[in-house]
Amino acid sequence: MLLYQFRMGTNPRRVIIYLAEKGIDIPRYELDYANGEHRSVRYLGINPSGRAPTLVTDTGLAITDSAAIVEYLEERFPDRPMIGSDPLSRARVRSLERLGSDLVARGQLWLWNQTNAFPAKEPAPSQETADRISRYLSELLDILEKDIGGNAFLAGDEPTIADFTVFPIFQTARERFSLPFGEDHPRLDAWYRRFRLRPSADY
Numbered sequence: 001m002l003l004y005q006f007r008m009g010t011n012p013r014r015v016i017i018y019l020a021e022k023g024i025d026i027p028r029y030e031l032d033y034a035n036g037e038h039r040s041v042r043y044l045g046i047n048p049s050g051r052a053p054t055l056v057t058d059t060g061l062a063i064t065d066s067a068a069i070v071e072y073l074e075e076r077f078p079d080r081p082m083i084g085s086d087p088l089s090r091a092r093v094r095s096l097e098r099l100g101s102d103l104v105a106r107g108q109l110w111l112w113n114q115t116n117a118f119p120a121k122e123p124a125p126s127q128e129t130a131d132r133i134s135r136y137l138s139e140l141l142d143i144l145e146k147d148i149g150g151n152a153f154l155a156g157d158e159p160t161i162a163d164f165t166v167f168p169i170f171q172t173a174r175e176r177f178s179l180p181f182g183e184d185h186p187r188l189d190a191w192y193r194r195f196r197l198r199p200s201a202d203y
């Protein structure tokens with residue numbers, strides 16, 4: 001297997017953190033984002049969307065979505081399950097994970113407008129647009145804030161793929177762009193700070 005990644009990319013980090021938590025080592029290929037390697041003919045031949053991550057399996061098939069990669073790896077390596085251990089806990093984790101995916105999508109749109117760092121995505125960033133998207137983000141953060149309750153992790157006492165999905169957008173905003181993502185949600189803020197101490201969260 002070979003994982004194509006951007007080490008600091010929000011979606012790739014869902015897989016990178018999962019692998020570290022799971023204790024699985026997979027050969028990696030670091031795409032050169034600055035020089036547009038993800039748009040090269042060679043990479044587009046592997047993943048026509050030109051996005052990362054991509055997992056190329058031992059049989060040469062390319063899995064081109066971070067959630068699908070994690071689910072595939074969970075099926076290949078079922079020990080120490082990270083999607084829950086019974087139908088109900090899996091349903092809960094997946095619900096949170098999907099909410100997390102929405103949060104990532106909205107968070108990225110916000111970052112494209114809140115910063116000047118993504119000219120290929122948003123050539124004319126607008127503070128007004130960023131502010132509007134920020135309200136859509138808060139809607140999801142409010143749900144997660146209620147949901148986490150007194151739990152250590154988003155879905156309960158143990159880390160799951162829900163944490164690995166949500167954590168990277170916080171980390172991207174806070175560490176790469178020094179933006180106060182989720183700081184007005186005290187439980188999520190505490191969750192983020194706790195999770196950040198885990199070795200899997202290191203860049």
Ligand SMILES: N[C@@H](CCC(=O)N[C@@H](CS)C(=O)NCC(=O)O)C(=O)O
Binds near residue numbers: 067
């Ligand atoms: N749904 C996909 C989204 C992948 C994605 O958008 N990756 C970003 C990095 S976080 C990317 O490759 N961006 C480069 C581009 O779109 O040009 C997944 O979760 O894998």
